Amino acid sequence: MADAGSDSAQDVGSEASTPSSSKRVTSLLSVLEISVTEPERRTGVSAINMKETYTVYLVETRITDMKSELLPEIFTDETFSLWRRYSEFELLRNYLCVTYPAVVIPPLPEKKIHMMWQKLSGGEDKFDPDFIERRRAGLESFLLRVAAHTQLSQDKIFHAFLHLVEAWKETVLATGYQNKMDSRLKTLNAQFRLKNPDRRFQDLKNYSSELEANIANLLKIRERLAERLYGIHKIHANYGRVFSEWSGIEKEMGDGLQSAGHFMDVYAASIDSMLEEEDTYADALKEYLYFADALRSICRKQELLQYEVEKLEDKLVYLKAQKQQMEQGVDVKSGFSLKGMTTKLFGADTPEIREKKIQQLEEQTQQTEEQLQAAKWELSTYIDRSLQDVERFKRQKVRDLREIFINYSIMQIKLCKKGVSLWNNTKECFTKM
Amino acid sequence: MADGTDSGFSEGQPSGPGGSSGPISPDLDPLNITTSTVDLEESLDMGAETPLDCGPTPRSFYTLFTDGEGDPKAAGDDITVFTQSSLAGLQLDDALASDVHDLFVTVDDPEKHITNMESYITYRVTTKTTRSDYDSHEYVVRRRYQDFLWLRERLEATNPTHLIPPLPEKHSFRRLDRFSPEFLKTRQAALQKFLSRIVDHPTLSFNENLTIFLTAKAWELASHRKQAQGIMGKMGSSMRSMAAGYMMKNRSPEYATMQEYVNTFGAKMGTIDRINQRLLKEMTDYEQDLREFGPVFTLWSNSETELAPAMLGMAAGVEKCEKALEQQISDQEHVFAPPVKEYILYAEAMKAVLKRRDSIQMEYELTVEELNRKRNDREQLKMSDQSYSLGAFMGKDPEEVRQQKRTKLDAQIEELLKQVEVSNDNVECANADLKADLERWHRNKRRDVKEVFSELCDRNIQYYQECLSAWEETLQEINQKSELETASTLATPTSSCPDTPNLATPTSSVTPPLPATPTKEGTEGGASEGQEVTQ
Numbered sequence: 001m002a003d004a005g006s007d008s009a010q011d012v013g014s015e016a017s018t019p020s021s022s023k024r025v026t027s028l029l030s031v032l033e034i035s036v037t038e039p040e041r042r043t044g045v046s047a048i049n050m051k052e053t054y055t056v057y058l059v060e061t062r063i064t065d066m067k068s069e070l071l072p073e074i075f076t077d078e079t080f081s082l083w084r085r086y087s088e089f090e091l092l093r094n095y096l097c098v099t100y101p102a103v104v105i106p107p108l109p110e111k112k113i114h115m116m117w118q119k120l121s122g123g124e125d126k127f128d129p130d131f132i133e134r135r136r137a138g139l140e141s142f143l144l145r146v147a148a149h150t151q152l153s154q155d156k157i158f159h160a161f162l163h164l165v166e167a168w169k170e171t172v173l174a175t176g177y178q179n180k181m182d183s184r185l186k187t188l189n190a191q192f193r194l195k196n197p198d199r200r201f202q203d204l205k206n207y208s209s210e211l212e213a214n215i216a217n218l219l220k221i222r223e224r225l226a227e228r229l230y231g232i233h234k235i236h237a238n239y240g241r242v243f244s245e246w247s248g249i250e251k252e253m254g255d256g257l258q259s260a261g262h263f264m265d266v267y268a269a270s271i272d273s274m275l276e277e278e279d280t281y282a283d284a285l286k287e288y289l290y291f292a293d294a295l296r297s298i299c300r301k302q303e304l305l306q307y308e309v310e311k312l313e314d315k316l317v318y319l320k321a322q323k324q325q326m327e328q329g330v331d332v333k334s335g336f337s338l339k340g341m342t343t344k345l346f347g348a349d350t351p352e353i354r355e356k357k358i359q360q361l362e363e364q365t366q367q368t369e370e371q372l373q374a375a376k377w378e379l380s381t382y383i384d385r386s387l388q389d390v391e392r393f394k395r396q397k398v399r400d401l402r403e404i405f406i407n408y409s410i411m412q413i414k415l416c417k418k419g420v421s422l423w424n425n426t427k428e429c430f431t432k433m
Numbered sequence: 434m435a436d437g438t439d440s441g442f443s444e445g446q447p448s449g450p451g452g453s454s455g456p457i458s459p460d461l462d463p464l465n466i467t468t469s470t471v472d473l474e475e476s477l478d479m480g481a482e483t484p485l486d487c488g489p490t491p492r493s494f495y496t497l498f499t500d501g502e503g504d505p506k507a508a509g510d511d512i513t514v515f516t517q518s519s520l521a522g523l524q525l526d527d528a529l530a531s532d533v534h535d536l537f538v539t540v541d542d543p544e545k546h547i548t549n550m551e552s553y554i555t556y557r558v559t560t561k562t563t564r565s566d567y568d569s570h571e572y573v574v575r576r577r578y579q580d581f582l583w584l585r586e587r588l589e590a591t592n593p594t595h596l597i598p599p600l601p602e603k604h605s606f607r608r609l610d611r612f613s614p615e616f617l618k619t620r621q622a623a624l625q626k627f628l629s630r631i632v633d634h635p636t637l638s639f640n641e642n643l644t645i646f647l648t649a650k651a652w653e654l655a656s657h658r659k660q661a662q663g664i665m666g667k668m669g670s671s672m673r674s675m676a677a678g679y680m681m682k683n684r685s686p687e688y689a690t691m692q693e694y695v696n697t698f699g700a701k702m703g704t705i706d707r708i709n710q711r712l713l714k715e716m717t718d719y720e721q722d723l724r725e726f727g728p729v730f731t732l733w734s735n736s737e738t739e740l741a742p743a744m745l746g747m748a749a750g751v752e753k754c755e756k757a758l759e760q761q762i763s764d765q766e767h768v769f770a771p772p773v774k775e776y777i778l779y780a781e782a783m784k785a786v787l788k789r790r791d792s793i794q795m796e797y798e799l800t801v802e803e804l805n806r807k808r809n810d811r812e813q814l815k816m817s818d819q820s821y822s823l824g825a826f827m828g829k830d831p832e833e834v835r836q837q838k839r840t841k842l843d844a845q846i847e848e849l850l851k852q853v854e855v856s857n858d859n860v861e862c863a864n865a866d867l868k869a870d871l872e873r874w875h876r877n878k879r880r881d882v883k884e885v886f887s888e889l890c891d892r893n894i895q896y897y898q899e900c901l902s903a904w905e906e907t908l909q910e911i912n913q914k915s916e917l918e919t920a921s922t923l924a925t926p927t928s929s930c931p932d933t934p935n936l937a938t939p940t941s942s943v944t945p946p947l948p949a950t951p952t953k954e955g956t957e958g959g960a961s962e963g964q965e966v967t968q
Contacts, residue, residue: 419897427890
């Protein structure tokens with residue numbers, strides 16, 4: 001998970017931190033820090049003229065290397081900050097998705113609660129402080145990941161997001177990015193009508209489904225485990241109480257029981273901070289759950305582009321066949337054809353008309369060939385770029401997930417050590433009795 | 434007390450095998466209570482001087498019950514679960530005098546018996562003794578739970594003033610399977626404890642019912658049991674005991690305190706038992722979830738290549754924790770819970786003996802009341818006018834009537850005096866027995882609590898240590914792979930520069946076409962640059 005601290009953020013983002021990559025500094029994150037803090041409640045008027053309450057977050061940017069060439073020109077101050085609400089983050093992300101379809105765009109924290117088990121733990125209320133805090137962390141991670149990406153971090157709208165206080169929304173809309181969005185229908189069509197689906201993207205789709213399923217499963221069980229562990233610790237508070245009461249009727253054993261009871265209370269209380277920490281790792285994993293969606297978008301775009309190519313290829317074949325037909329006259333053996341019908345009904349074309357038609361077809365063919373070339377080029381560039389970014393994503397994912405596992409293990413180790421020490425203390429109470 | 438002569442005073446006698454002492458001294462003035470009390474206290478003090486916390490206990494005493502030494506059968510042949518269970522490993526109750534250590538009993542080897550009517554378990558009871566009132570030095574018999582029940586009933590009936598150790602409950606509630614190995618081991622240990630406590634009690638260990646229990650053949654025991662059923666038992670005292678607690682005038686506050694203590698103690702033990710049950714349930718559920726957790730990592734590792742070792746490491750860590758938890762759960766149920774249940778039963782036994790003591794005191798007070806009434810009557814008689822009595826009415830001389838009544842009352846008073854004397858002694862004996870038993874019980878309770886709860890802590894420590902090493906190992910594995918990985922990526926520099934367009938892998942053989950494209954590229958990659966950002 002991308003943390004606020006610049007060190008780990010560097011790990012997350014710029015490749016400069018890994019010894020394997022080149023020494024070049026490649027992204028914005030190496031020269032500045034971003035943090036999302038201080039959620040505040042605001043009331044305003046919504047688009048439909050109704051009063052609404054929403055939360056805003058303070059987005060603070062601090063530049064660490066003022067002299068860097070990477071810095072956009074508009075970043076003149078060393079620190080600057082502004083308030084953003086969730087919908088603005090959403091807008092930024094949508095813009096980036098449309099503008100950089102070959103990039104695996106980092107996900108935003110959830111808007112609504114999807115999974116039942118989260119509802120039960122009180123996450124449904126969007127003003128619940130816990131929910132807001134976890135959202136804040138997710139939003140920060142999002143910005144850090146964007147800033148860490150070579151291409152994305154150069155985007156002017158992104159810079160404006162960090163810097164432009166007034167009318168940022170209008171600026172985004174002014175780019176007309178919505179026009180570039182692919183229609184749902186087209187995308188769906190593409191999915192189902194590809195003749196030769198690209199093996200790599202099929203694999204990627206499968207991979208993203210597996211990733212999603214595995215993480216979802218993991219998170220569900222982790223939640224259950226957390227609840228049980230919580231229960232077990234809290235039951236020990238009952239031991240604390242009964243030892244305390246019991247100590248009241250005992251003479252020599254009284255002190256020992258009393259202290260033992262105290263330790264039981266400590267034990268019961270110790271679980272709270274541990275579970276809070278575990279929540280942060282769960283959130284980090286959840287980020288990758290949403291990343292699966294971003295991967296699928298990549299696949300969809302590829303399918304669309306390939307579909308365009310195939311459509312054009314088909315068209316080309318058809319045109320050529322048409323031309324052939326024209327030149328050779330009606331081909332009786334081809335069975336039913338419109339040409340055959342019209343010929344029978346209206347008489348065959350005159351040579352002049354035929355000539356004209358053939359020319360038309362040639363023009364169309366030429367056009368289609370050009371289109372096909374363009375589409376093929378677009379497809380191949382897209383494939384190159386997207387696969388490259390997918391590789392970057394995968395490497396990042398390996399780093400991130402490993403870090404999560406390491407942190408989780410360290411947390412468990414801490415918990416175990418605390419447990420050993422606490423039970424040793426408790427034992428002393430009894431042995432000294 | 435049917436054969437109460439030997440119960441009250443044997444504690445005061447420091448020597449002599451067998452210990453049945455002489456009857457109550459006839460010189461005692463039955464109403465001069467203080468004298469008899471003093472005597473009793475003196476003899477008690479004598480007993481107290483013999484160190485209750487027996488310093489160096491004879492070595493032979495312990496060999497029987499420590500693991501692996503002495504009689505190898507002592508700890509039970511098949512106990513692999515407990516090497517140091519809180520029941521089997523606990524020391525025996527302290528004995529007052531060192532020469533009581535001449536009777537050793539062990540319980541082991543549960544066996545299932547199936548008959549047409551029922552199936553049940555018997556345990557082997559082995560006795561070793563040097564006592565002269567036992568015909569042989571060693572006995573081996575088979576006894577079932579019902580036999581233990583019989584023994585306890587008989588002991589209670591013949592020693593109402595003593596605290597009789599409890600037996601484990603008849604049924605186990607959580608496990609419906611009363612033949613499961615864990616249940617049998619727990620019960621065996623509890624039965625062992627029961628017998629050890631009795632054998633170690635200075636009075637109870639000489640009880641003839643115990644001797645029968647330890648030595649009789651199966652058919653002999655059966656006939657004794659039938660006999661016992663013929664005797665209706667002490668109905669009278671049980672009825673009186675119901676009212677006793679509330680009606681006593683002279684009960685000293687220490688008994689009220691004892692009562693309160695026992696009630697509270699029993700309640701606390703009950704609470705602890707319930708907490709144990711809840712904890713057990715939660716831990717079991719937790720373990721089930723853990724069992725599902727590990728495989729998720731394993732499954733996930735199938736779709737990851739570089740992370741697979743780390744994920745398998747996680748899975749392994751989780752699995753080891755689950756194993757540790759399994760052990761913890763088993764200990765919670767079979768090692769920690771039974772002693773707590775036993776002390777709940779002990780509290781009940783204590784309540785019973787307190788009640789019985791109360792009823793004995795009640796009897797004494799009633800007798801004294803009766804005596805005073807009769808004396809009062811006698812005084813009244815001197816001054817009364819017998820002319821209107823029934824006897825005079827029937828033609829007798831009033832003076833004769835008075836004399837007859839006087840004689841009758843004298844006889845009654847004489848009888849009551851004796852009864853008062855006896856019942857007073859009973860009270861004193863009962864108090865002494867109770868006091869001694871309770872003192873012993875408190876000492877043992879303290880030791881048991883120490884041991885049982887220390888062991889609970891030990892097991893938790895062990896659990897956490899196992900989990901600790903599991904996660905440390907996992908951490909190592911995860912980190913290790915990371916080094917391997919960086920090593921491998923260093924070897925292939927081309928794949929490590931992510932932002933140079935990777936044209937090395939041609940996806941199509943299409944050449945970048947016509948002028949149309951550069952603008953396309955420009956708009957795609959540099960869409961943001963094309964935009965003027967207005968401020």
